[in-house]
Amino acid sequence: MLSFPLSATTELRWFQADHDVHVAHAGDEYAGHLTIDADGTTAYDAIGRVVGVYADDARAKSALEDARASATARPVSETRRRRRRTSGLRAVNAASRA
Numbered sequence: 428m429l430s431f432p433l434s435a436t437t438e439l440r441w442f443q444a445d446h447d448v449h450v451a452h453a454g455d456e457y458a459g460h461l462t463i464d465a466d467g468t469t470a471y472d473a474i475g476r477v478v479g480v481y482a483d484d485a486r487a488k489s490a491l492e493d494a495r496a497s498a499t500a501r502p503v504s505e506t507r508r509r510r511r512r513t514s515g516l517r518a519v520n521a522a523s524r525a
Contacts, residue, residue, distance in 0.1 A: 439492060449484065451491060459491045472498070 437453040444450045444460070451458040459472045461484060468487040470478040478494045481487040 439488070439495075441488065449488075451488075453495070458495060461487045461491070470494075 439451045439453055439458055442450045442452070447463040449461040449463075451460060457473055459470065459478070461471070462469050463484070467480045467482055468484050469480045470487040470491045472478055472491065472494050478490050479487070481490060
């Protein structure tokens with residue numbers, strides 16, 4: 428799961444980049460964007476994954492905010508699992524026993 432450096436409570440600010448593109452920022456960080464076409468409004472998250480296609484801008488913006496909130500629901504420590512480094516330790520232990 429993706430984790431963001433900013434809290435999900437950081438309010439999104441929206442900017443119109445073109446007549447059919449709206450960009451979201453949380454603080455100084457890029458948070459996602461919307462594209463508008465004949466099929467509806469498509470919301471994309473901060474790494475370009477499609478959140479969904481919606482009938483209007485308001486629903487798409489709400490969906491992007493909800494996606495941010497669920498992505499930040501877990502702390503980073505729970506989302507990243509660390510592998511134990513064992514190969515180097517075996518070599519050091521073997522050398523110390525010799």
